Amino acid sequence: MPQxxxxxxxxxxxxxxxxxxxxxxxxxxxxxxxxxxEAGVTRGALYFHFRSKDDLANAVIAEQHRISRQYAEQALxxxxxxxxxxxxxxxxxxxQLVSEVVVSxxxxxxxxxxxxxxxxxxxxxxxxxTFENLTSMxxxxxxxxxxxxxxxxxxxxxxxxxxxxxxxxxxHGRADxxxxxxxxxxxxxxxxxxxxxxxANRRHLELIKR
Amino acid sequence: MPQxxxxxxxxxxxxxxxxxxxxxxxxxxxxxxxxxxEAGVTRGALYFHFRSKDDLANAVIAEQHRISRQYAEQALxxxxxxxxxxxxxxxxxxxQLVSEVVVSxxxxxxxxxxxxxxxxxxxxxxxxxTFENLTSMxxxxxxxxxxxxxxxxxxxxxxxxxxxxxxxxxxHGRADxxxxxxxxxxxxxxxxxxxxxxxANRRHLELIKR
Numbered sequence: 002m003p004q005x006x007x008x009x010x011x012x013x014x015x016x017x018x019x020x021x022x023x024x025x026x027x028x029x030x031x032x033x034x035x036x037x038x039e040a041g042v043t044r045g046a047l048y049f050h051f052r053s054k055d056d057l058a059n060a061v062i063a064e065q066h067r068i069s070r071q072y073a074e075q076a077l078x079x080x081x082x083x084x085x086x087x088x089x090x091x092x093x094x095x096x097q098l099v100s101e102v103v104v105s106x107x108x109x110x111x112x113x114x115x116x117x118x119x120x121x122x123x124x125x126x127x128x129x130x131t132f133e134n135l136t137s138m139x140x141x142x143x144x145x146x147x148x149x150x151x152x153x154x155x156x157x158x159x160x161x162x163x164x165x166x167x168x169x170x171x172x173h174g175r176a177d178x179x180x181x182x183x184x185x186x187x188x189x190x191x192x193x194x195x196x197x198x199x200x201a202n203r204r205h206l207e208l209i210k211r
Numbered sequence: 212m213p214q215x216x217x218x219x220x221x222x223x224x225x226x227x228x229x230x231x232x233x234x235x236x237x238x239x240x241x242x243x244x245x246x247x248x249e250a251g252v253t254r255g256a257l258y259f260h261f262r263s264k265d266d267l268a269n270a271v272i273a274e275q276h277r278i279s280r281q282y283a284e285q286a287l288x289x290x291x292x293x294x295x296x297x298x299x300x301x302x303x304x305x306x307q308l309v310s311e312v313v314v315s316x317x318x319x320x321x322x323x324x325x326x327x328x329x330x331x332x333x334x335x336x337x338x339x340x341t342f343e344n345l346t347s348m349x350x351x352x353x354x355x356x357x358x359x360x361x362x363x364x365x366x367x368x369x370x371x372x373x374x375x376x377x378x379x380x381x382x383h384g385r386a387d388x389x390x391x392x393x394x395x396x397x398x399x400x401x402x403x404x405x406x407x408x409x410x411a412n413r414r415h416l417e418l419i420k421r
Contacts (some may be wrong), residue, residue, distance in 0.1 A: 029239050112377060113323060122382055153394045157375070160391070164374020165367070167322060172332055181370065184363045192401040 012050045015040045016064050019057045020106035028058060028113055058110050065107020066124045069094060073131070083138035084145070084194070085205045088186065090131075091162060092209040095178050098166060099211070112167050125163075129155045136193075144198045154193065161185060183209045222260045225250045226274050229267045230316035238268060238323055268320050275317020276334045279304060283341070293348035294355070294404070295415045298396065300341075301372060302419040305388050308376060309421070322377050335373075339365045346403075354408045364403065371395060393419045 002010065018040025022031045033054060037047045051057045076089035097104035111121045136151035165185055169178045183206050194202050212220065228250025232241045243264060247257045261267045286299035307314035321331045346361035375395055379388045393416050404412050 125378055125382060154398065156391060157371075157394050157398055160374040160378035161367075161371040161395070162374065163378055164370040164372065167377070168335055168370035168373055172335060181366060184367050185371070188364065188367055188402040189398060190402065192398040 008050075011042060011046055015042055015047055015050055015057070016060050017103060018042075020061045020064075020103040023058065023061060023110060024102050024106040028054070028110060033057075061103060062107045062110050062121065062124065065104050065111075066127070068101065068104055069097060069107075070127075072097060082142055082144060083135045084142075084202050085208075087132065087135050087139070087158075088205040088208055091182050091186070092179075094162075095166070095182050095209070096211075098170075098178065099175050108166065109170070112163060125159060128159045131155075132158055139193075144195065144202055145193050146195050149193055158189070179209055179211050218260075221252060221256055225252055225257055225260055225267070226270050227313060228252075230271045230274075230313040233268065233271060233320060234312050234316040238264070238320060243267075271313060272317045272320050272331065272334065275314050275321075276337070278311065278314055279307060279317075280337075282307060292352055292354060293345045294352075294412050295418075297342065297345050297349070297368075298415040298418055301392050301396070302389075304372075305376070305392050305419070306421075308380075308388065309385050318376065319380070322373060335369060338369045341365075342368055349403075354405065354412055355403050356405050359403055368399070389419055389421050 015036070018038075019031070019036045021039050022036045026035070031054065033044065033047060036057065037044050040047070051060065072093045073090045076093045077086040080086035080089050094104075098108060099105075111124060113121075132155035133151045136145060136149060136154045139145040140147065140149055140151070162182070162185070165181045166175070166178060169175050169181050186206050186209070187203075190199060190203060225246070228248075229241070229246045231249050232246045236245070241264065243254065243257060246267065247254050250257070261270065282303045283300045286303045287296040290296035290299050304314075308318060309315075321334055323331075342365035343361045346355060346359060346364045349355040350357065350359055350361070372392070372395065375391050376385070376388060379385050379391050396416050396419070397413075400409060400413060
């Protein structure tokens with residue numbers, strides 16, 4: 002491998018190693034030694050790429066968000082409507098949370114209040130913008146009520162999903178995540194969807210499953 | 212003061228000092244030295260009451276939950292219906308979050324993923340039981356739809372509120388908390404409340420204000 006590619010591959014494997022350690026140990030108990038061992042690199046290589054545990058945690062969050070955005074784009078292109086896109090995105094993130102260590106660790110670090118040094122605000126604002134746009138589209142497509150305020154909807158759904166996955170993680174190690182995400186949408190549909198479109202749109206909730 | 216009362220008062224002031232430090236510094240950066248200084252006690256007195264930072268954080272969470280339960284009981288006794296009780300409880304916790312340091316710190320520690328040593332599960336389960344009962348009552352009182360499932364409702368509302376306050380804290384230092392809590396209920400009412408009871412119940416949302 003040329004040197005630049007090798008450096009890039011090393012950096013990527015450090016991020017995956019860091020995610021694995023943060024995911025099990027949490028931010029507080031994770032150490033750079035453990036991360037170097039997990040990634041199979043020397044301390045020197047680790048310090049060449051990252052100055053501190055904060056830097057590493059921020060890199061895991063950024064990589065998680067990149068991965069999740071990529072899945073989200075796939076979810077949207079597979080969807081026949083804006084509302085179906087929202088459901089596919091929520092289902093997709095649930096799958097990533099239970100199966101991808103970088104996503105699991107990135108989301109845990111994002112909601113981690115004690116690590117206030119971390120750049121946790123950008124992902125929230127990014128998802129809120131996406132959901133605001135999708136809510137506008139769903140209204141234009143005639144699925145959502147005319148009275149729905151896209152900004153307020155987005156500013157509720159993103160925090161609500163954040164809490165749903167956090168509490169499912171805290172109480173049940175995410176074992177009930179898909180059920181809780183489906184219930185979230187069951188409860189939200191009457192406040193969002195036009196009465197004559199409820200049956201057609203409720204069918205999309207069947208997409209949310211392990 | 213008799214010795215036992217004095218010990219009790221010292222313990223209480225350590226908890227308040229710890230809350231003040233956790234609230235500003237977060238769990239990771241808080242130190243026992245800072246906490247002893249903030250509480251105005253010696254390290255010896257601090258170690259007499261608490262063995263570790265984990266112990267202190269758990270004591271702050273327990274004290275926060277005790278305070279919040281007390282407010283919740285007041286909210287319920289002031290309410291004319293189960294639904295009004297839910298709204299008053301959510302408004303009350305928002306007030307505590309912006310004005311009581313023990314509550315602010317306790318909730319931040321509860322949602323703190325990296326401090327996985329902390330006993331964060333009991334409060335969630337306690338609030339879920341309370342909201343499950345209130346949902347049953349609101350259904351029996353004719354405000355909520357017959358089809359509403361109290362357990363599923365509680366298992367969504369408590370996590371949703373958790374996320375709403377967490378994201379409001381992360382993005383805006385809780386400046387938009389009351390607005391976000393009101394929006395949460397605006398969006399939930401159509402999925403919970405009987406159509407003929409919506410206007411009467413929506414009026415309770417005016418209680419949610421700073």
